Amino acid sequence: MVYAAILTGLVALASTFLDGTALLVVLVVLVLFWLFHSLVYVYTWMRMRRVSHPLGLHGDGLHARSQFGEVVAPWEAIASAVIERAWNGRRLRIRLVPRGQPGREGVVDHVPPQLMEAINKRGMRYSLRALDISVEELRQGFVVQSAGRVRVS
Numbered sequence: 001m002v003y004a005a006i007l008t009g010l011v012a013l014a015s016t017f018l019d020g021t022a023l024l025v026v027l028v029v030l031v032l033f034w035l036f037h038s039l040v041y042v043y044t045w046m047r048m049r050r051v052s053h054p055l056g057l058h059g060d061g062l063h064a065r066s067q068f069g070e071v072v073a074p075w076e077a078i079a080s081a082v083i084e085r086a087w088n089g090r091r092l093r094i095r096l097v098p099r100g101q102p103g104r105e106g107v108v109d110h111v112p113p114q115l116m117e118a119i120n121k122r123g124m125r126y127s128l129r130a131l132d133i134s135v136e137e138l139r140q141g142f143v144v145q146s147a148g149r150v151r152v153s
Contacts, residue, residue, distance in 0.1 A: 078094060078146070092125070
């Protein structure tokens, strides 16, 4: 939505201040930019949809998979799991305990370092629509698999 508003504003500005060939060139560049942005979005979305099981709750811990790799965190390394409301729907945010604290040494990551830094700062985020599970089933899965150590609030 933000990109559409920005591009609409740029078209309005170009129409106001330019005419003739300059206007045509600017409008063609803006259309090409919009097509490029749309193709990148579709490509990224298709790669994300290829991950069949983005989140696995197992007895040994949480298995988080993405198109970039996998993070396996034992239940002791999970600091919190919270369902948040966002502008695009509800999502699950899972935060790990900070580095150097007990339990964190068990985290195994096979993802790029930049992604691990983002996970350390903001946590792992999953749209509930992408997980395709009800909130109650998700809460129950966390409690059962973590033996009551992690509860979704």
